[in-house]
Amino acid sequence: MSVLKVGIVQHSCSNDKFDNITHTLVAIGDAVDAGAELVILQELHCSPYFCQVEEVSQFEWADTIPGETVNIYAEAARNYEVVLITSLFEKRAAGIYHNTAVVFEKDGSIAGKYRKMHIPDDPAYYEKFYFTPGDLGFEPIDTSVGRLGVLLCWDQWYPEAARLMALAGAELLIYPTAIGYETSDDEAEQQRQLDAWRSIQRGHAVANGLPVVCVNRTGFEADWSGQTKGIHFWGRSFVAGPQGEILFEAPQGDACVEVVEIDKDRTEAVRRIWPFFRDRRIDAYQGLMQRYLD
Amino acid sequence: MSVLKVGIVQHSCSNDKFDNITHTLVAIGDAVDAGAELVILQELHCSPYFCQVEEVSQFEWADTIPGETVNIYAEAARNYEVVLITSLFEKRAAGIYHNTAVVFEKDGSIAGKYRKMHIPDDPAYYEKFYFTPGDLGFEPIDTSVGRLGVLLCWDQWYPEAARLMALAGAELLIYPTAIGYETSDDEAEQQRQLDAWRSIQRGHAVANGLPVVCVNRTGFEADWSGQTKGIHFWGRSFVAGPQGEILFEAPQGDACVEVVEIDKDRTEAVRRIWPFFRDRRIDAYQGLMQRYLD
Numbered sequence: 001m002s003v004l005k006v007g008i009v010q011h012s013c014s015n016d017k018f019d020n021i022t023h024t025l026v027a028i029g030d031a032v033d034a035g036a037e038l039v040i041l042q043e044l045h046c047s048p049y050f051c052q053v054e055e056v057s058q059f060e061w062a063d064t065i066p067g068e069t070v071n072i073y074a075e076a077a078r079n080y081e082v083v084l085i086t087s088l089f090e091k092r093a094a095g096i097y098h099n100t101a102v103v104f105e106k107d108g109s110i111a112g113k114y115r116k117m118h119i120p121d122d123p124a125y126y127e128k129f130y131f132t133p134g135d136l137g138f139e140p141i142d143t144s145v146g147r148l149g150v151l152l153c154w155d156q157w158y159p160e161a162a163r164l165m166a167l168a169g170a171e172l173l174i175y176p177t178a179i180g181y182e183t184s185d186d187e188a189e190q191q192r193q194l195d196a197w198r199s200i201q202r203g204h205a206v207a208n209g210l211p212v213v214c215v216n217r218t219g220f221e222a223d224w225s226g227q228t229k230g231i232h233f234w235g236r237s238f239v240a241g242p243q244g245e246i247l248f249e250a251p252q253g254d255a256c257v258e259v260v261e262i263d264k265d266r267t268e269a270v271r272r273i274w275p276f277f278r279d280r281r282i283d284a285y286q287g288l289m290q291r292y293l294d
Numbered sequence: 295m296s297v298l299k300v301g302i303v304q305h306s307c308s309n310d311k312f313d314n315i316t317h318t319l320v321a322i323g324d325a326v327d328a329g330a331e332l333v334i335l336q337e338l339h340c341s342p343y344f345c346q347v348e349e350v351s352q353f354e355w356a357d358t359i360p361g362e363t364v365n366i367y368a369e370a371a372r373n374y375e376v377v378l379i380t381s382l383f384e385k386r387a388a389g390i391y392h393n394t395a396v397v398f399e400k401d402g403s404i405a406g407k408y409r410k411m412h413i414p415d416d417p418a419y420y421e422k423f424y425f426t427p428g429d430l431g432f433e434p435i436d437t438s439v440g441r442l443g444v445l446l447c448w449d450q451w452y453p454e455a456a457r458l459m460a461l462a463g464a465e466l467l468i469y470p471t472a473i474g475y476e477t478s479d480d481e482a483e484q485q486r487q488l489d490a491w492r493s494i495q496r497g498h499a500v501a502n503g504l505p506v507v508c509v510n511r512t513g514f515e516a517d518w519s520g521q522t523k524g525i526h527f528w529g530r531s532f533v534a535g536p537q538g539e540i541l542f543e544a545p546q547g548d549a550c551v552e553v554v555e556i557d558k559d560r561t562e563a564v565r566r567i568w569p570f571f572r573d574r575r576i577d578a579y580q581g582l583m584q585r586y587l588d
Contacts, residue, residue: 118573137578157570159453159501160579168587192537196500199538203497206490207453243486244493276451277586279412284431285454288582291574293462 002264004145004172007031007039007082008248010237011255012219013048017061020046021069025076027257032080034259038145040085042217042237043153043176044099047089049217049233053225054129062091065102065113078108083143085150087176089130090115099131101150101176103141112141116152117161124182124228127154138164146171146264149210153177156197156214160288162204167277171264173204177216180233194234202244209271211247211262212240218253242270296558298439298466301325301333301376302542304531305549306513307342311355314340315363319370321551326374328553332439334379336511336531337447337470338393341383343511343527347519348423356385359396359407372402377437379444381470383424384409393425395444395470397435406435410446411455418476418522421448432458440465440558443504447471450495450508454582460502461571465558467498471510474527488528496538503565505541505556506534512547536564 009027013020024045031039044050046069050058063069069088077084083106090100090113099116115134119127138161140147149170155161156175165173179197181190205212218235237250239260250256271277287293303321307314318339325333338344340363344352357363363382371378377400384394384407393410409428413421432455434441443464449455450469459467473491475484499506512529531544533554544550565571581587 117575117578120573122567122569133575138581154573157501157568158574159457159497160574160582163453164579164581164587167581167584192535192539195539196496196537199493199496200500201497202490202493203453203495203501206494207451207497241486243490245486245489273416274451275416279414279448280452280454280585281411281427282583282585284411285458285582287432287458287461288454288579289576290461291576292571293458 004262004264005035005037005259006213006239006262007034007036007257007259008213008215008237008239008250009039009041009257010215010218010235010250011042012233013045013217015048017046021072028076028080028082028084030257031259032082036082036259038083038085040174040213040215041087041176042215043087043178044089045087048221049178049231051127051130052124052221052223052228052231054126058130059097062089062097064091065100070102073102074104074108074110077104077106081106083111083145085148085174085176087152096132097130098134099127099152101152103143103148103150106144111143114139114141114150114152116155118154118158120154124223124231138168140165140168140170149173151175153179156201159204159207162208166208166210170210171267172262173208173210173212175201175212175214177214178233179216180231183229183232194236198238202240205240205242206244207276209242209267209274209276211242214238218255242267298556298558299329299331299553300507300533300556301328301330301551301553302507302509302531302533302544303333303335303551304509304512304529304544305336306527307339307511309342311340315366322370322374322376322378324551325553326376330376330553332377332379334468334507334509335381335470336509337381337472338383339381342515343472343525345421345424346418346515346517346522346525348420352424353391356383356391358385359394364396367396368398368402368404371398371400375400377405377439379442379468379470381446390426391424392428393421393446395446397437397442397444400438405437408433408435408444408446410449412448412452414448418517418525432462434459434462434464443467445469447473450491453498453501456498456502460504464504465561466556467502467504467506469495469506469508471508472527473510474525477523477526488530492532496534499534499536500538501570503536503561503568503570505536508532512549536561
């Protein structure tokens, strides 16, 4: 059995970047103390979810790569000797910013980056204003704990993204996330949304015979423009096995550091009984390259 | 609200073709009496699941299109004035047989055919021996009750199939199915398989903002070769809405005729709040046309 101990860090964020970073550094240490070999932080963990409003001053949250924030996490990875997945607001150039996961090797070097490919835009999630769509493709990142299929939040609704990572040899699908309820939605709608979010990601696990780790933020963040009633981030970070079975689920409203064991050998076993990759009709998938088949 | 009343017919099958057909004819009538405008039969409803063994005599179950069995269902559709989805073992020519869904219009004419594209092959499911892979692509079938995305069983594990049907304008994803437990699997594995099967299909609903109807057979069928201990088909036919929410689920061990209301207008509403199609990265999906990206 090839067990990988994955540490997941779920928390709320404040408007104080130093506080947010400090929280994650302590949590990384806690996860490593509990045995984690890989630690995964939630999406945009250094800041509140600033995309609730389109406002040019919010670009101040961005970091260059390399840069001060990157150096802090590089040092954390080196000090704790752990592979670390961070999610940063990347300033690449004036007018080109990305939503970027930076993966650090145990020695503090950068193992690779993933720039969010699918960018949402809907009330309270104005990401198209801030993030240039990723241009690095769906490339897994090789690390000492395995080949990691790192994706980000909105990507989680796209079977194409999960499949491409799997076809490129990812051993794990990983989704740092920031998703929550709109306060104006009724309880039934909130439940449907939460279930849909779990179902589709469990579906990616099943379709690809891969474990899935999703790390979401928690806590309430007000919309300072007053346009919406703000977002209750729903937490519920979870780990699913390669049949979509839930191995761990975090609470909704609380911060949480948890180390979950994933048996990487299960993928081989599951793909032997469910050899979906063998039977893909690659001769008949051309339409997937089209916007719509009308 | 644009409500479509969908009748689903779940049952066990015997070795008597006449009995199996008679059962479905009565059930179609019951569904229509209960208001069904569309009736969906399970996969290969005229026969036992003969693919448990590779045996040339089993080809005797096949039907030509047109042919005697087709005529019976055409007459049923006409008599009941209902759109009807059947699942037949199609004899196309000597040496070319397909697993084919034939869809009948209310007047008994054939609205369209779908030939199963993804063909499984594993112990007790030796479909590659019997079924030539489909050559009609992933084309929805236009009927008086809507544009139907008819797929078959093993297709249900492929996000590509669901997506292609959705991109081609399907208003509903429909999966006649024959799936069950291997008697030798323990209870935990059986539960994982059932959950995986539900999760991935609910995931197709979510990814595409479409209702999904899955009609599975029930009952135990022995493996007459003695190689395996036979299959307990798990029934559990279900209907999910466009957020993957379960609208109806049939029992595991019993035959069942149920009429479920599907609100087709929900797709428009759901795709407005979750506009996944808008953000697909069709510039970066080329890898989906490959077997593996090594």
